[in-house]
Amino acid sequence: MKVTAQDDLESLSKTWRACFGKDGNFTVIVEELSDAADATRSTEELQADTKRTEFKVWASLLTQRSPVFAKMICSLAGSDTFVEGREAEVVIKDFSRDAVEIFLRFLYSGAVEASPGMLVEVAAMALKYETKTLHSLCMQEISGQKLTPEMACEVFASADRFRMPDLRTEALEKILVHPGSALKIRPQLRPELLEEILDSGLLCMGDADQTQLFRGWGKREDALQHIIEDRFSITPLPARISGEHSSNVLRSLWARYEKSGQKGAFLGYWVVPVLGPGQAQIVSSGADAMLKFAWGELSGAFRDGWVKWKLPYSHVYPLGFSFSEDCKCANLRIWCKDDTTWNLAYSADSINITPQTILPCKKTKSLVKCFKLEVTTVDFWRPFRGDFRIHGILQTK
Secondary structure, eight states: OOOOOHHHHHHHHHHHHHHTTTOOSEEEEEEEEOTTOOTTSOHHHHHHTEEEEEEEEOHHHHHHHOHHHHHHHHHHHTSTTSOTTOOEEEEEOSSOHHHHHHHHHHHHHSOOOOOHHHHHHHHHHHHHTTOHHHHHHHHHHHSGGGOOHHHHHHHHHHHHHTTOHHHHHHHHHHHHHOHHHHTSSOOOOOHHHHHHHHHTSOOSSOHHHHHHHHHTTOOOSSTTHHHHHHHHSSSSOOOOOEEEEESOHHHHHHHHHHHTTSOSOIIIIIBEEEEOTTOGGGGTTOHHHHHHHHTTBOTTOBOSEEEEEEOTTOOEEEEEEEESSOEEEEEEEEEEEOSSOEEEEEEEEEEEEOTTOOEEOOOOSSOBOEEEEEEEESSTTSOBOSBEEEEEEEEEO
16 A cells, blocks of 8 residues: 655655756757747748747656657657767747746656646647646636636637637637626737637627727827727717627517517527427427427427527527436437527537536537437437527627
8 A cells, every 4th residue: 555645745846846856867959049030031030039048858758748759859859969978958939938837847857837828829839739737727727617717818828829719719709798797908919810700790798888998099199009090989970780699699689679679570580499200399389389399399298309499680609508407318419500500509428417517519610500409318218308508699780
């Protein structure tokens, strides 16, 4: 039996942390171009503008924590470049000095501490060098419930720079849903990223609030200023397409229908509910049952098969799905369709759905106008129950 005291583990971590940079038989070199460097300049001029930082580490430690470094060092060890009295080295040009230092310090201490944007860069480096524990640790702090609106712009910019598409999308969604918090302070964004946010047509904030928010940034001589002036300083301001965040899109459409003074027919104009083969029992009690079905209420009568909801004059950016009651499914498929193409948004086998749990949604390239729920139940005689809820951003004109 092996027993280790927690205090001893913490003490060991501190000891290793103190050893960082003291000695080593392997050199990690970081080369960074200065901010003023121009890529059109000559090789000699670029070299003069390159900042070089060296870190001394132990090769054995690198090989234990990174399979990529292990292959690299083993290759060097078998060559003439790795001999007694001469240290091996690697040059890193695609990550910053700070990110490399945090990465190497983690190998010594098992701990990481950095800003959200820097954690994205470290996660990208950990992914490249296959340091799975570090990658997981970073992602836990910058995604999911840990990703707050206040840090979303920083994560968005960094995820874009280091080509992490899933995290980039998650951060962008956070900005679109919570612009008042995410954009309260002027962010460090490239102009193209701010234009992507503003041109999405999904920013969940009305025209007046948008104008007040962006004018509240004040004037500053940076790359974002001309965008703000072009969009929010002219009079009269043009009408903009915005979004409305909803945890139940079908119910939100009913609320819009009532707010419009019941303009048009809700059934057939706002929502077109479609029953699949053998699903007539869902609306067997009459018109009220059909209206409830249009809201996503399945009334405990939905058995194996499919049902659909078409939205002829609405566009949705789906964020996820949930159900109001516990359901067991042998197979569950949720499909989304834009103007032409069906895409599988969610798929699971042998799943037990707990109430209010948001099921993740695979992203589509276009806004969605139709949803299809396809179910095979575990017990045919126990029908699928509860309300089907679409979480998303409704585009508003």
